[in-house]
Amino acid sequence: MAQNGTQRRMSSDERRAEILLAAHAVFGARGYEGATTDEVARAAGVSQPYVVRLFGTKESLFLAVLHDALDQLLDGFRAELDAPADAPAQERMGAVYLRLLQVRGLHQTLSHAFLLGGHPVIGPAARQGFVKVWRFLRDEAGFDADTAQSFLAEGMLINTMIGLRLIDEVDADDGIHELFETCFPTTMRAVRDVAPRGDEPW
Amino acid sequence: MAQNGTQRRMSSDERRAEILLAAHAVFGARGYEGATTDEVARAAGVSQPYVVRLFGTKESLFLAVLHDALDQLLDGFRAELDAPADAPAQERMGAVYLRLLQVRGLHQTLSHAFLLGGHPVIGPAARQGFVKVWRFLRDEAGFDADTAQSFLAEGMLINTMIGLRLIDEVDADDGIHELFETCFPTTMRAVRDVAPRGDEPW
DNA sequence: CGTTGATGTAATCGAATGATTACTTGGACT
């Protein structure tokens, strides 16, 4: 995170984009309530008041992160749908989902948002986002209901395994190793390279 | 939650049990950081300092809730395993899982814990709990790896749908209705009766 | 009945945190 080499000032839109990226990581690791605007600010290399100024409130920053995550997800899915089909749709969408692990914290932020259904502002936004994903799978990707359900379920399991930092255990525990091989039969190596480790704060 | 009719004093163990029950609901709805010891106290009908006294710290209260959730889950699974088999194991364990929805917040608290893998204290406890569930499914319930993975995945999807308060949308949105029917083909009514609604704080 | 230990609370403290205010700095454009 933080500054690239250039010391020069950025446009507020560039800065917003950097803060958004940092916020994915911080909200993903700590959750909405657990994250602080100061952590986000330091991860983005700016001061805490500036984060507040560019996004208004912590709540609207979280909403921005949530929308960004959903946009990246659905845009990625759609781009893959438009590309020439070289494999079953479910595998292709799954690959897109795993590729997004490179955006640190994105999956965990989604999971955090999905657990806040009782929140007066975040709850409705999260529900709406989830429904949009379901609709995409059914209406655009052409999944039948059972396939869409399994796809979502596996996605939630992946989010859980990432959020748990289970990767740290993969070499120490045979059961976990087996779980990973079951869940990521072909992509194990790629996932290991990109998933967050326990020895980094996020 | 809160007091039953009796005004009489309780033993500290009885009180601890009541507070634990309330804490499931509060931590489930708000997450570890979002929940306050005062909310837990009011939900349990005691004062905030007393919650702290009976559990030491908020962190150890959360750990107690986490362990309680895992105990209830694994004890329920084992009791069902010991009962005469009247259906495939996967269905029977799934029924146990859904029955636990009656413990308000239990599933969501588990999901919250599973997202805190980076936390120095909660992280290791959550990982250990998750591994115990996996080992149970494989070693005691006799699930093969693929079945265990699907079972866990569907569980995580259920947690998500509960945490999202998706039930509120089930009559308003055809996609959600369809998702529920796919996920809970036979148990839809029971789930609807027991899942938390958006109009209650938890 | 009075002592004693456990149950329980009111009051309050200190640290953390989101937000606000007032200020500084840099660069684009005459």
Add this chain to the structure above:
DNA sequence: AGTCCAAGTAATCATTCGATTACATCAACG
């Protein structure tokens, strides 16, 4: 070279929250 606005920060405020302390109250027992 001077003006002016956008980018950015330091200082600080008000609130919230977990924890501590000191105090109150109930009931068991001699």
